[in-house]
Amino acid sequence: MSRIQTTFEALQRDGRKALIPYVTAGFPFPDITPELMHAMAESGADIIELGVPFSDPMADGPVIQKAGERALAAGVGTRQVLGMVREFRRRDSGTPVVLMGYANPVERYDLMHGPEAFVTDAAQAGVDGILIVDYPPEECEGFAAKLKARGLDLIFLLAPTSTDERMGQVARVASGYVYYVSLKGVTGAGNLDTGAVEQMLPRIRKHVHIPVGVGFGIRDAATARTIGKVADAVVIGTRIIELLQDAPRERAVAAAADFLRGIRQALDA
Secondary structure (H helix, E strand, C coil), X not given: CCHHHHHHHHHHHHCCCEEEEEEECCCCCHHHHHHHHHHHHHCCCCCXXXXXXXXXXXXXXXXXXXXXXXXXXXXXXXXXXHHHHHHHHCXXXXXXXXXXXXXXXXXXXXXXXXXXXXXXXXXXXXXXXXXXXXXXXXXXXXXXXXXXHCCCEEECEECCCCCHHXXXXXXXXXXXXXXXXXXXXXXXXXXXXXHHHHHHHHHHHCCCCCCEEEECCCCCHHHHHHHHCCCCEEEECHHHHHHHHHCCHHHHHHHHHHHHHHHHHHHHC
């Protein structure tokens, strides 16, 4: 049983919903990422999504794009991201970590280090799940099997435009949880229509029988609480990146932690 599955089962027993913050690895400063991850876990995060910087992040809005560019400029690539996870694992053996990114860095890593090197090294570093935005489910059965053999989950996105057929394809290979993108567009775009989310989740659950997290557009405690009433998890990324980019270095970690404590309290209320 993966750490992700164990986490969701424990939350379900307690009648609580998962809080999943996203941060770009290496942003705003490479050396504070492990400290930031610890602070998020201590502030109520149940799972941490760690973005792997990439030069062409098609699903990300301008805020996360700029965070990735800054991390890349600081020399943060896949190898450095795995090192950050290893550092985090020295003190935290329980909080699941999901790497979120794109196919290019994964495939480049294997070209540089050998076949299946990414999966092997991710497992050894202490990663629990992988979300590759541009890996379609119909082409991922082999990759999913390799991850599963090492105790890792493969997580997929679903969108308002997802058909029943696509949901069924995702359901056959996904594990851990699925991530429902609540908006048409990129991260941080537009205003979240909570009513539309409430209508969509029962349809998703007809096909997908693992937890469903909702993200893209959740920016405050009130919205998180509303989504938490119908979803199994709330995912927040862009708002955290905005807080980090606006805070001075000495306040960056605390700013993210303070924000997450408020979200946690709202979800548990």
